[in-house]
Amino acid sequence: MSAHLKQDEPDTRNVLDGMEQGIIGQPLARPDGLAKVTGTAPYAAEYPVADCLEGVLVTAPFTRGEITAIDKASVLSMPGVVAVIDDERLTARAAQGTAGEAPEQPAREVGYFGQPIALVVAQSFEQARDAAKHLTFDYRADDLDDVPLDPETAGAEPQDGATRQGDLAQAMSAAAHSVDVTYTTEGHNSAAMEPHAAIAQWDGTKLTVHASLQMLNYNIAELADALGLQEEQVRLISRYVGGGFGSKLGISEETVAASIAAMELERPVRVVLSRQQVFQTIMRRSETKQRLRLSADKDGHLTGFGHEARVSQLPGETFAEPVLQSSEFLYAGENRLLQLEVARIHRMTAGSVRAPGEAVGMPALESAMDMLAQQVGIDPVELRLRNIPERHPSEGLPYSSRKLAECLEQGAKAFGWDSGARQPRQHRDGEWWIGTGMASAARVHNVAEARARVTLKPDGTALVETDMTDIGTGTYSIVGQVAGEMLGLPMDQVLVELGDTEFPRGPGSGGSWGASSIGSAVFVACEELRAKLASKAGVSTDELKLKDGGVVGGATLVELLDGEELSFEGHYEPGDIADDYTASGYGAFFAQVRVNRFTGETRVDRMLGAFGFGRVLNAKTARSQCLGGIVWSIGTALTESLLFDPVDGHVVNCDLAEYHVPVHRDVPDLEVIMVEERDPAASPIQAKGIGELGMCGGAAAIGNAIYNACGARVLSFPMTPDKVIAAMPD
Amino acid sequence: MKPFDFQRADRLEHAAQLCADEGTRAIAGGTNLIDLMKLQVETPQTLVDIHRLPLGRIDDTDDGGLRIGALATNTATAVHERVRREYPLLARAILAGASQQLRNKATTGGNLCQRTRCYYFTNIDQPCNKREPGSGCGALKGVARLHAVLGTSDECIATYPGDMAVAMAALGAVVEIADAKGHTRNVPVRDFHCLPGDTPWRDNVLEDGEIITAVILPPPVAGRQLYRKVRERSSYAFAMVSVAAIVALEDGRFTRADLAFGGLAHKPWQDPRLSALLLGKEPSAKLFDEAADVLLDGAQSYGENAYKIPLARRTLTAVLAEATGMEL
Amino acid sequence: MPITINSQTYDLPEDNRVTLLDFLRHDLGLPGTKKGCDHGQCGACTVLVDGMRINSCLSLAAMHDGDHITTIEGLGTPAAPSKLQQAFVEHDGYQCGYCTPGQICSATAMLQEIANGWPSDASDSLEGPMVVSGAEIRERMSGNLCRCGAYANIVAAIEDVAAAEDAA
């Protein structure tokens, strides 16, 4: 049986708060925890599969052109080599998030340096890896003089959907205060710790693939499309995913290649990307160049708001880093100009990396806001508070629940923010200048269609099944907690099964929509189950109080069920409500840094984030998401930068030694405040997303603190020592 | 990784004999060699496992110095009681490098011989004169962020990436090398690595069949010992610039200023003109600036690495200020 | 000589190219030890060799004959987890869990290193005594990347275990 909810109206019933079990929101340890800490949780490449062959991808050593011939014989005689797969169906790029169809580009047509072109399959990994380096092929490469590689000089196309309102130039020239500044941010790599991997098995009619994927509901369609199969012929399994951060939203080359090989060879085939291949063939976050124009009256009320950005992308891709997403609605200013443009260049595919858009747009905006506060001569917290608009500044929509002011105020208080006059270079500790900075956080809220089946077993336990994934975000926990709360069961009485397309289709994990969407589907199913239980208990649904496996003061679930099994599939759909409200998560960051006056090295001393993202479903895992976001803020601020070769466009620093994700020592004590909130317009469980908010602006708090510490206004992220010393006044 | 023949050497001479073949490589900790073999940057036909040869000891020398065996791990050296007390510069340099896991495997000999981290050297789809003589230098027209500003050539602008050797150079240490015939020769660490010149494939003076047996530290000297490593993240990163210093003052004047630099050249960089300039003078901001002028006289940058010139100046100033207790 | 892993002995692989990491993961069916980079750059593959932590990806299995290796599977099981394993669960010292076995193996050895009085780059004095502080843990654990950014919770978990051991 199924139950359906399309949310067109805010759900103000607050059903979860009326339940008895008392586990929703609690900081419970993860049910999958012991498996993870003991190394018994299996990730994609780790399923024991008998007779499994190993495949290694071969990549193109040129930028643009085509493979004209592949000499399979060049490796087929090598020890252990079984096959060279150069099937037309091999994909050249990863699918973009929610594509739902295979990437169009064939592997033989090369569009970027390092693109996969073939798969070598051998008995052992060692044999395949060696043979992959020896495969010879003919190709025609375009003259690099004709291949655009530099986003600065390549022509750019403006994107549709620009906001033009009033006259920004006029507002700028008439304003008491104005800032006109251009920031740049460098490319990022998701760098999930588990490299992309797949084991494909074909039994002649059905393809089963263990893969590392975020969105099985879309991935199954993408893979079926790539292979020319029906979805019914494909089963994807991703029970544990070693991080995704956008890089596993769409199916990537290894999954398609492993599948083709398994079907062709009629044997299981495993393909795992090398770390270098992850860097070179999956996704990058585009570098950006952003011009911010802010004008304000003498009290700091914004009169003009301009945010223009240039990003880059390969030809043939529609995704463009949505840099301006939160700039659309975060602050006031009646004269507005927001415009995104895309330069077409032959670097690897640009795609979603944690918090696409705000991850780089918010740091630039919040840095410009810091400059404006300095000009106006007011506390930067106050500047933000003064510019919280009543309604969406261009669309006029009301906001759903918004806790920006609370985050700013509570965050400032807990951090011990000094709201007095701010001058750089006021504090020194030996060689180190010490300073503080802050920034707002914003990340648009999304929900997606989701299905989950909840079954009450005759023994009084519950089973939740969905193909939703847990990529580290805590889905196993929060799904169990929603079901347990609704059905009056402690966590150990709820079994959660995820990551298998044999289960009802979830929303996939991405865009921070996972928890609220899948939580809502589970909620919808549980409401139906509760109605059934109520009628069995002879009470109304509202009167039904369930706790610890039974009706409070009444029958146990086992008694009520009396041998029967009850099962509902909950189906949640985003409704018209999305058109009626501007919904977003909000927050504020506060950081204290030290900057070495000689070397320009910056270390974060402490950092605090205060966030409002609707209902907290599990305070432990939600806090972890916030912590992770703050760590990414540190990386964006100080260390992370993809470098591209100017001659052929390849990713130069394609490993974890030279692409610097933060290490333990980069991350100080962090404090997280989760502001109490219920957002009835966001979802029927009043929750919004939290996976990305923690990095939407945090880098600016660090950059602003660098300025406050030492007087260096660095206009480019990451603020590596070379840039800091170049900007440091003498 | 290409298939290779795996041999275990049970004696030093045996190892040296095996290594006399061009396609043969000794493997100690393996943390550099296996890394490069997976990338097929290194493709030895034979690997000679030397890691169990009895070259791991750290012993006092007759003259009061210290002899660090070639197979002593970086960890063993850094935690050695005399190293900590009398050669803190060396302990600090080692501890500033890599991670504890790597230092537990990395050996003295392997660390000295570790190859450059140049991105083009480690990518076999790119030109590199060091890896493939005559193919060109990818870094020259490419991204030279890690690259050298001193002692470069048109053929190669790579750096020696290590930390330990920079400290050893400042300490005046000597590399002890044995060959297959049982002969040994001693080469000062400062002369062990080569400049790229027109033989960029050559990292150091080792000949085929030669094995490093130890590094010998002279008796400890009086003075402050400092190792300063500037890096993009606070740990587990190679140096952008590093400075090793042994500095002593008497009556407010320099009586010792042994300096060596990492991240600037194809070898730990030393410039005898520096101590000549500093000795006998009173520390001052102006003097430090002059020292930096001398150091960087003739420095040449290649795009992305231009920052190294001001960064080296600033880091040298910071180290001299710290070593002399000056407030700048 | 055979190799001993978690108290069981095994013959070395035939192909001498097989790293200790791939030997564990592929040949022996012990995939608890993770491969994050295969080049010594992430620490996911950390195992203990005679008590010392190393990156198993940069070591040939053939070079470990006679050695005693402990992997995450040897430190504890779901039924009998080690103190650190428990503390990681309690403090949410992970998210995706992929770096976790490496973090735990590393932390196990690290506490011993501090007990040995070994210094780190974060130690003010090289000559000790060495303390278990936040700054020390962070430096000493920096060879283990966590892209999920669970660092603060990992440090809290380790501090907890160290404090309990101290009290004991």
Ligand SMILES: Cc1cc2nc3c(=O)[nH]c(=O)nc-3n(C[C@H](O)[C@H](O)[C@H](O)COP(=O)(O)OP(=O)(O)OC[C@H]3O[C@@H](n4cnc5c(N)ncnc54)[C@H](O)[C@@H]3O)c2cc1C
């Ligand atoms: C991610 C990462 C980060 C790192 N960070 C740093 C850092 O910050 N600072 C730093 O200094 N280092 C760093 N390193 C490098 C590390 O220190 C070296 O890999 C290590 O020191 C090499 O020692 P090994 O014994 O493992 O050498 P091996 O890999 O065994 O050998 C390296 C080379 O030396 C030769 N060799 C070894 N022993 C001898 C001998 N006795 N005689 C003659 N030749 C010999 C080998 O034939 C081989 O060519 C890092 C490494 C990695 C992977």
Ligand code: SF4
């Ligand atoms: S700098 Fe040296 S190592 Fe780097 S590409 Fe040029 S020749 Fe090769």
Ligand code: FES
């Ligand atoms: S897999 Fe060994 S360090 Fe990354």
Ligand code: FES
């Ligand atoms: S828990 Fe995901 S990388 Fe550490």
